[in-house]
Amino acid sequence: MSVVAPPGLAMPLTGSAPLRTALFQTLRFRLILSVALVHVVLMGIFAAAAVHEQSDRIELELLNRSRALISMTAVASTNTVLTEDLGALAEIIQKVERQPDVAYCEISDSRGYILGTTLPDRLGKRLPPRIDQSDSFPLAPGDPTLDLREAIQVEGQTVGTVTLGLSTARMDSAMRKTWLDGSLFILLALVVGSFAAWLLSLATTRKLHDMVGATARIGKGDLDIQLPITSRDEVGMLAIAFNNMVTSLKQTSEEALREHRQRTQAERLACVGEMSASIAHEIRNPLSAVINSVNLLSGDTLQGEDRSQVIGILNNESHRLNRILSDFLDFAKIRESQPAQGNLAALIEEIASMLRQDLPPGKSIRVAVTCPPDACLAVFDHDQIRQVVWNLALNAVQAMGDNGLLSFRTARRGDKIVVTVADTGCGIQPDFIKDMTKPFVTGRRDGTGLGLAIVQRILVQHRSQLSVSSELGVGSEISFELDSGG
Amino acid sequence: MGKCSPLLFASRGRAGAAVRSAFVALFMAFSTPSASGNQGVYRLGVLPLQSPNKLAVMFLPLAEALSERLGRPVQFVTAPSFSAFMARVSARNYDILYLNPLLCSRALGHGYHVVAKVGGEPFTGILVVRRDSPLKDLDPAQLPPRPRIGFPDPGAYAATVMTRRYLSRLGIDVDRTFQVKYFGSQDSALMALYSGLVDVAGTWKPSLRSMPKDVRNDLRVIAETPPEPQMPIAVRNDMPPADADAIVAALTELGKTPRGQAILGGMALPQGFVAANDREYEKVGE
Numbered sequence: 001m002s003v004v005a006p007p008g009l010a011m012p013l014t015g016s017a018p019l020r021t022a023l024f025q026t027l028r029f030r031l032i033l034s035v036a037l038v039h040v041v042l043m044g045i046f047a048a049a050a051v052h053e054q055s056d057r058i059e060l061e062l063l064n065r066s067r068a069l070i071s072m073t074a075v076a077s078t079n080t081v082l083t084e085d086l087g088a089l090a091e092i093i094q095k096v097e098r099q100p101d102v103a104y105c106e107i108s109d110s111r112g113y114i115l116g117t118t119l120p121d122r123l124g125k126r127l128p129p130r131i132d133q134s135d136s137f138p139l140a141p142g143d144p145t146l147d148l149r150e151a152i153q154v155e156g157q158t159v160g161t162v163t164l165g166l167s168t169a170r171m172d173s174a175m176r177k178t179w180l181d182g183s184l185f186i187l188l189a190l191v192v193g194s195f196a197a198w199l200l201s202l203a204t205t206r207k208l209h210d211m212v213g214a215t216a217r218i219g220k221g222d223l224d225i226q227l228p229i230t231s232r233d234e235v236g237m238l239a240i241a242f243n244n245m246v247t248s249l250k251q252t253s254e255e256a257l258r259e260h261r262q263r264t265q266a267e268r269l270a271c272v273g274e275m276s277a278s279i280a281h282e283i284r285n286p287l288s289a290v291i292n293s294v295n296l297l298s299g300d301t302l303q304g305e306d307r308s309q310v311i312g313i314l315n316n317e318s319h320r321l322n323r324i325l326s327d328f329l330d331f332a333k334i335r336e337s338q339p340a341q342g343n344l345a346a347l348i349e350e351i352a353s354m355l356r357q358d359l360p361p362g363k364s365i366r367v368a369v370t371c372p373p374d375a376c377l378a379v380f381d382h383d384q385i386r387q388v389v390w391n392l393a394l395n396a397v398q399a400m401g402d403n404g405l406l407s408f409r410t411a412r413r414g415d416k417i418v419v420t421v422a423d424t425g426c427g428i429q430p431d432f433i434k435d436m437t438k439p440f441v442t443g444r445r446d447g448t449g450l451g452l453a454i455v456q457r458i459l460v461q462h463r464s465q466l467s468v469s470s471e472l473g474v475g476s477e478i479s480f481e482l483d484s485g486g
Numbered sequence: 487m488g489k490c491s492p493l494l495f496a497s498r499g500r501a502g503a504a505v506r507s508a509f510v511a512l513f514m515a516f517s518t519p520s521a522s523g524n525q526g527v528y529r530l531g532v533l534p535l536q537s538p539n540k541l542a543v544m545f546l547p548l549a550e551a552l553s554e555r556l557g558r559p560v561q562f563v564t565a566p567s568f569s570a571f572m573a574r575v576s577a578r579n580y581d582i583l584y585l586n587p588l589l590c591s592r593a594l595g596h597g598y599h600v601v602a603k604v605g606g607e608p609f610t611g612i613l614v615v616r617r618d619s620p621l622k623d624l625d626p627a628q629l630p631p632r633p634r635i636g637f638p639d640p641g642a643y644a645a646t647v648m649t650r651r652y653l654s655r656l657g658i659d660v661d662r663t664f665q666v667k668y669f670g671s672q673d674s675a676l677m678a679l680y681s682g683l684v685d686v687a688g689t690w691k692p693s694l695r696s697m698p699k700d701v702r703n704d705l706r707v708i709a710e711t712p713p714e715p716q717m718p719i720a721v722r723n724d725m726p727p728a729d730a731d732a733i734v735a736a737l738t739e740l741g742k743t744p745r746g747q748a749i750l751g752g753m754a755l756p757q758g759f760v761a762a763n764d765r766e767y768e769k770v771g772e
């Protein structure tokens with residue numbers, strides 16, 4: 001299988017690379033994300049350290065306050081324990097109870113009798129101590145009270161015991177608030193950092209966006225664009241380089257355009273010359289026959305059947321001249337395509353039907369049409385594509401003898417509909433394939449060589465081209481693509 | 487009693503103190519039984535002659551020594567006042583008593599009996615003035631108008647009762663001649679004298695000896711009462727005789743060991759203890 005791209009035809013546009021990209025792929029997003037992550041991580045570490053330090057400080061403060069309070073209570077209650085002055089002990093207990101966070105306080109004598117307590121149901125009873133030893137941080141999970149115990153001593157002898165419990169609720173609340181504050185700081189840092197990153201990215205990427213826009217305009221052919229140089233940073237340097245590149249590109253483009261125009265002019269002139277030569281060549285033979293026939297008829301030498309034969313020749317060659325000129329006019333006057341969504345299957349079926357009806361007598365050619373439901377519709381100029389398919393079909397019929405199979409197929413390939421005309425004819429000479437779409441190049445004696453040239457011009461206007469696959473003695477397949485419009 | 491709220495004790499002033507004392511006595515009677523109440527701890531009740539802390543410093547070593555001898559804990563306790571102390575005595579709240587002879591005579595009526603007393607030094611009360619005081623003796627004719635006199639407590643036998651009796655015998659009506667003030671303890675009365683709050687203080691020798699040297703040197707004894715039986719040690723009459731004998735032995739043998747001497751020195755009673763009986767105290771105060 002070979003694909004032919006006739007010289008002088010533009011390659012189909014494949015479209016430019018998309019300039020829009022997903023948000024998370026943008027430099028701006030990555031910059032914001034990076035700064036936000038850095039802020040979160042750094043502030044998280046800082047906040048965690050600060051909160052940890054604050055927690056330690058709060059715990060230490062509570063512990064120190066508890067120790068100071070229990071020591072003061074022990075000192076204050078020494079005489080009252082010695083004198084068993086329960087009233088004075090009660091006053092001491094009351095004062096202790098008024099201190100912040102005090103959950104309970106008990107004072108017992110050396111025997112274990114509770115002489116003073118904030119828990120009335122324990123007063124006067126001999127009960128085991130609430131705790132064996134003082135707590136320290138961290139407290140056991142679920143323990144809401146810091147319990148401390150201190151002996152009341154005189155001259156090294158224990159005369160009583162003070163047991164003090166301080167609620168950690170306020171401390172826990174302060175710690176929660178500290179954590180909350182830390183979290184808010186992290187959040188604030190995240191917001192501020194992201195905003196700063198957004199501003200920074202905006203300043204940085206705005207120029208890049210301008211550059212992207214300029215690139216798009218260059219892609220559309222605008223080479224007069226110049227970016228403003230507003231800074232001397234890396235982006236500014238890039239803008240300078242960009243402008244230099246555009247200037248250079250413009251110069252190169254202008255030179256290329258000039259060369260292209262010159263070459264096109266030269267090719268056009270050559271083409272005109274070639275075309276003229278072809279036309280001259282094509283019409284010279286029939287014209288010579290016409291002239292000779294006229295000369296013969298103007299004399300008296302031809303009589304009877306010979307005269308009729310010459311008149312027939314004159315008539316045939318005149319028609320041939322007329323057909324050559326008509327085809328050439330068709331070729332020269334191909335109008336601009338006006339594509340529209342149309343039913344390709346119906347068009348092919350119509351042509352197949354006409355072929356079945358118009359087959360020359362004695363020919364037994366089968367015509368098959370295969371158009372799947374997903375390959376019926378396409379965007380095309382109805383009349384022009386009708387001519388394309390008709391020309392390809394006629395070529396196929398002419399390539400086959402009296403028997404054969406002519407197939408029309410459509411198939412979907414992505415957003416394209418592939419139209420194929422296949423025959424079981426004699427095939428095409430490989431050397432002929434590359435020139436078969438040139439004007440006045442024909443493989444048949446009676447052909448004008450303009451049929452495939454017209455086909456090719458129409459397909460070019462549809463941004464398509466012919467694809468030829470052929471095997472001598474087996475057959476040929478000629479395909480082209482149309483936009484599905486879907 | 488255990489249901490009583492500590493708020494009960496929030497009342498202040500003299501009335502509050504009285505209520506407190508009554509409550510304390512009642513509470514102790516019911517809630518802190520003595521060793522005889524099978525708690526295993528002997529309670530050594532010491533008359534609040536001085537500040538509780540000072541008493542503790544003096545008597546805790548003695549309690550420890552007794553504990554070692556008895557093989558059971560001995561708890562040192564005192565009371566907020568003489569009256570509170572005697573209320574507890576009447577409630578038999580103490581197992582061992584250290585009190586003055588006058589209160590001892592009353593304790594005998596509550597089921598205690600004397601087993602020992604402070605030895606050697608006679609039990610006298612003294613009247614003390616500042617060293618720079620113009621008072622040289624207690625001649626009623628030479629006393630300044632309405633001098634101020636301080637005592638520890640109305641029930642303090644040597645410091646108050648004996649000295650008042652002594653002054654009466656000199657023809658001095660204490661309440662008319664002096665402005666009488668009570669300071670709660672021997673130390674307080676002496677410190678009141680030292681700081682100029684009173685002109686004369688009634689006390690006894692061990693308390694004066696226990697004062698800081700600077701204070702002591704700044705004071706001067708101007709009179710001493712005739713001797714009375716010394717400060718006794720009494721025990722509850724339901725204490726097992728073996729324990730009572732052990733207590734007597736421990737007390738009388740204190741002076742025989744360095745440790746015991748140190749204990750006695752700390753109590754300002756270098757002369758130690760000797761055995762005694764109820765008869766010496768039955769007539770005290772009559």
